[in-house]
Amino acid sequence: MSLSALLLLTGLLLKGCDPREPPRQPKTLIIGMDGVQLDHYEALPHSNLQRLYYGKAYAGGITGRASEQGTISGPGWVTLLTGVWANKHGVVSNNESLRVDPAFPSLFKRLRQAMPNAYIASVVNWPPINTAYLLEDAQRNDVRDSGLTDQQVTERALDILDKTSADLTFVQLDEPDQAGHASGFGSAYDLALREADGRLGRLLDKVEERSQAHPDEDWLVILSTDHGRDQDGQGHGGTSEQEKTIFIASNKRLNAELTQPSIPDDNPGPNNLYSYAAQTAVAPTVLRHMNLDLLPEWKLDGTPLLGDTGVRKARADEASDRLLWNSSSQGNVIIHKNDQVMVELSASQQQWRDPQGMRQGADYVLELDGTPAAVRTHPMSRPFVIEESSY
Numbered sequence: 001m002s003l004s005a006l007l008l009l010t011g012l013l014l015k016g017c018d019p020r021e022p023p024r025q026p027k028t029l030i031i032g033m034d035g036v037q038l039d040h041y042e043a044l045p046h047s048n049l050q051r052l053y054y055g056k057a058y059a060g061g062i063t064g065r066a067s068e069q070g071t072i073s074g075p076g077w078v079t080l081l082t083g084v085w086a087n088k089h090g091v092v093s094n095n096e097s098l099r100v101d102p103a104f105p106s107l108f109k110r111l112r113q114a115m116p117n118a119y120i121a122s123v124v125n126w127p128p129i130n131t132a133y134l135l136e137d138a139q140r141n142d143v144r145d146s147g148l149t150d151q152q153v154t155e156r157a158l159d160i161l162d163k164t165s166a167d168l169t170f171v172q173l174d175e176p177d178q179a180g181h182a183s184g185f186g187s188a189y190d191l192a193l194r195e196a197d198g199r200l201g202r203l204l205d206k207v208e209e210r211s212q213a214h215p216d217e218d219w220l221v222i223l224s225t226d227h228g229r230d231q232d233g234q235g236h237g238g239t240s241e242q243e244k245t246i247f248i249a250s251n252k253r254l255n256a257e258l259t260q261p262s263i264p265d266d267n268p269g270p271n272n273l274y275s276y277a278a279q280t281a282v283a284p285t286v287l288r289h290m291n292l293d294l295l296p297e298w299k300l301d302g303t304p305l306l307g308d309t310g311v312r313k314a315r316a317d318e319a320s321d322r323l324l325w326n327s328s329s330q331g332n333v334i335i336h337k338n339d340q341v342m343v344e345l346s347a348s349q350q351q352w353r354d355p356q357g358m359r360q361g362a363d364y365v366l367e368l369d370g371t372p373a374a375v376r377t378h379p380m381s382r383p384f385v386i387e388e389s390s391y
């Protein structure tokens with residue numbers, strides 16, 4: 001074998017794509033635990049969280065900017081499952097008459113379009129995820145079970161993982177949130193966390209067992225939550241650091257966006273919260289794992305936590321007509337505005353001023369290394385205010 005052939009082969013092996021092996025089938029399990037405060041979960045000794053790689057993240061968009069949304073369940077779960085904030089997906093409150101905007105479909109619909117024969121399941125305790133916000137969007141799911149207890153959700157999910165091709169499975173456990181609302185932080189909340197953690201353990205055991213039995217499958221497990229909690233743990237919905245603090249955990253080692261916080265200097269958020277990954281990162285991570293190319297026209301706000309990060313912390317400063325981002329890449333970023341390519345420039349410049357200004361709301365996409373990151377601006381004529389009823 002020539003040296004160049006050897007180097008090529010070594011390179012392929014290092015990238016994990018041995019040409020002698022057929023590609024493995026991607027599978028994803030997303031476990032949502034409602035209303036889990038990261039530091040309380042971390043304080044539980046010997047939890048199954050410790051079996052996963054995880055990092056802090058934020059919910060609720062950027063406070064005071066176009067992406068701001070209430071730290072509540074409807075907007076939170078739909079953001080997690082679509083990869084965009086509520087100013088795009090439209091589920092701005094828990095009002096059950098709201099439906100996800102068809103222009104920003106959830107993982108269920110995107111995967112169904114890309115993989116017509118995929119087995120897709122959504123099994124939830126809190127019904128409106130399935131029965132309201134994603135009612136039409138997830139119409140072609142193979143399983144859509146709602147209003148189950150956490151125990152029933154878990155049994156149903158274990159059954160799906162046992163008996164079906166289980167290409168994408170979303171489960172939502174609600175009891176930690178219910179315990180928080182009933183009595184705030186304390187022993188009842190910790191007990192609910194312990195029980196949810198036990199259910200996580202059973203699901204992780206099942207995925208490990210299945211992975212061993214099916215080495216041709218490549219499993220991604222994501223664990224996350226929809227929002228944090230207020231000071232005493234009873235409520236949530238506001239913009240405090242604690243309510244905005246969530247986490248993203250995975251059986252796979254995730255990229256720098258989760259593991260190496262990057263501070264947006266002009267607006268770092270409380271205790272640099274915006275340097276961490278956003279709740280919008282989950283959907284693009286799953287789409288990339290499932291081998292879908294992330295298309296700029298999808299206008300996903302989040303960037304994937306697997307593979308290239310793209311530009312990080314893409315954001316707009318409407319007052320100075322500038323897009324800003326963090327990047328140390330030597331590559332070029334392509335900037336799209338309302339589906340038109342505007343300019344290509346070095347990512348290391350980390351800013352671009354729109355010569356047309358930002359008086360009108362617009363959809364920008366910053367594309368680097370085949371990884372898009374979108375920003376929707378809002379018109380400068382009105383200050384952005386979340387309506388009280390959103391909480």
Ligand SMILES: [Zn+2]
Nearest residue numbers: 035073177181
């Ligand atoms: Zn709640």
